[in-house]
Amino acid sequence: MTGISRRTLLQAASGAAVLNATRSFAQAKETVTFAAATFAEAGRGDKLKAWIEKFNASQDKVEVQPVAIPFSQLANTVFTQMGGGGGPDLVRFDQTDFFAALPAKRILPIDDIVDASKYTFQAPDKFLNVEGKRYGVVFELANYQLIYNPALLKGGEPPKTFPEFLAAAKEATGKGQFGYAFRATMPERSGFWQDLTNYVYGFGGNWADGKQLTLNSPKVVEAITAYKQVYDAGVIPKGADAATYRRMFWEGKIAMNIDNGGVAGIFAAQNPNLKFAAAPSPFPNRQQGLILTALSVNANTKNKKACGVFINWMLQQAAQSELQGILGAASVATPVERPKADLERSPWLGVYDAQTPYALPQLVLGFETKTLEIQQVVVEQVLKILVGNADVQKTLDEAQSLALKRIERQ
Known part of the structure; x- marks a missing residue:
């Protein structure tokens, strides 16, 4: 044999055998595709992919492949694929798309692959159980609370009641600063709805x-009347979109904002020196909105049991x-105690976590699939x-009538 020893050939043959065995092992794994907008996010996306690799490393029969689709494209992309009989096996849906997928029969009940009795789920889990069947598990819950800048509030303390809140917002407004901010323009329709x-x-x-x-019940009338009071009080940067007033907050120009925990995280990242805090929203009731994913x-999957393997792994402590x-x-999905170091560094995390039992999806409950149409009317x-100073009760009576007509036509 010219230039090649018998030992070298044996080593090469042995290496090839190992490689082929590895390939056969990998091919034997059942592949599950998992589509989520978070995989496309800077920072969190790579961390989530590394988290999934830990699952893959722990398995010899199932492998999950993350599929990154930007948030603005995910729903259209996935629903189109599902309509054609394909699509990813697992999908991280936001609450609006989840309730659109249900009546369209795009997703499967999973009671046969997830034994709920084995887990302690957080309160919003109940929204994923429809007509006695479970159609998913919580991936992420983002609660809403009052975020405030103590340096801009008298005594540095947050208001506990709505009258206290309105007074504090007025006192903090002036010299280029505002006491509060929320959305009140049609271009910000989705966020406007969340704030309302x-x-x-x-x-x-x-x-x-x-x-x-x-839509025209006494409590809704009371709430919109309060929203109008804040709007008329001169305490908000009128016309500002969320991106603008959130930047103003981390620049120290806005005293208070009711927003989700993800926004609080943005404030901390954008200005690490900003000593902001969080507290329950200053309303008569503890209930606030929730972003539920x-x-x-996917109803088209051929790998349902393998999907169950991943879901059950995900639900482990x-x-x-x-x-x-x-x-x-x-x-x-389940209650998790945060590390002490995290709470010491960011005490507001505990405030957001404590809100979970009182959180409700920002949907029209019972009319989830009609939320966008009702939202437009409202x-x-x-x-x-x-803007037009229309009478609150009469205008909401009209909203009730218009919304009923719109959903009846569909």
Whole structure:
């Protein structure tokens, strides 16, 4: 044999055998694709992919492949694929898309692959159980609370009641600073709806009772009246979009803001020297909005059992703890105690976590799939109240009538 020893050939043959065995092992694994917008995010995306690799390393029969799709494209992309009989096996849906996928039969009940009795789920888990069947598990919960800058408030303390809040906002306004900020323009329709919903929940109201719309109920009227009071008080940068007033907050120009924990995390990242804090929103009731994302199984999957292997791994304490650490201020499917060091560094994390039992999705409960149509009507009518000084009760009566007609036509 010219130039090659018998030993070298044996080593090469042995290496090839090992390589082929490795390939066969990898090929024997059942592959599950998992689509999520978070995989496309800077920072969190890479950490989540590394978290999934820990699952893959622990398995000899299942492998999860993350599929990164930007948030603005995820719903259209996945629903189109599902409509054609394909799509990823697992999908992280936001609450609006989850409730759109249900009636379209795009996702499967998972009671046969997830034994709920083995886990202690957080309160919002109940929204993923529909007509006695479970259609997903919580991936991420983002609660809303009052974020405040103690340096801009008298005594450095947050208001506990709505009258105290309004007075504090007025006192903190002036010389280029504002006491508060929220959305009140049609271009910010989605965020406007979120802010309105926090007031409605906080004053003990709801957009529906599960069977009937209640857009003009006494508690909703009270909430929108309060929203109007804040709008008229001269304490907000009128016309500012969320990106602008959130930047103003971390620059120390806004005293208070009701927003989700993800925004608090942005403030901490953008200005590490800003000594902000969080407290329960200053409304009569503790209920506030919730951004709920669910992990669901595509109805087209051929790998349902393998999907169950991953979901059950995700629900284990160690995986939940690491996931919550990656998500930041958000909570996960099961209660997870945060590391003491994290709470000492960012005490506001505990305030957001404590809100979870009182959190409600910012949807029209009972009319989840009609939320966007109802949202359009409500925002248009509330703008008449804010900008045109229309009567609150009469305008919400009109909203009720218009919304009923719109959803009946569909």
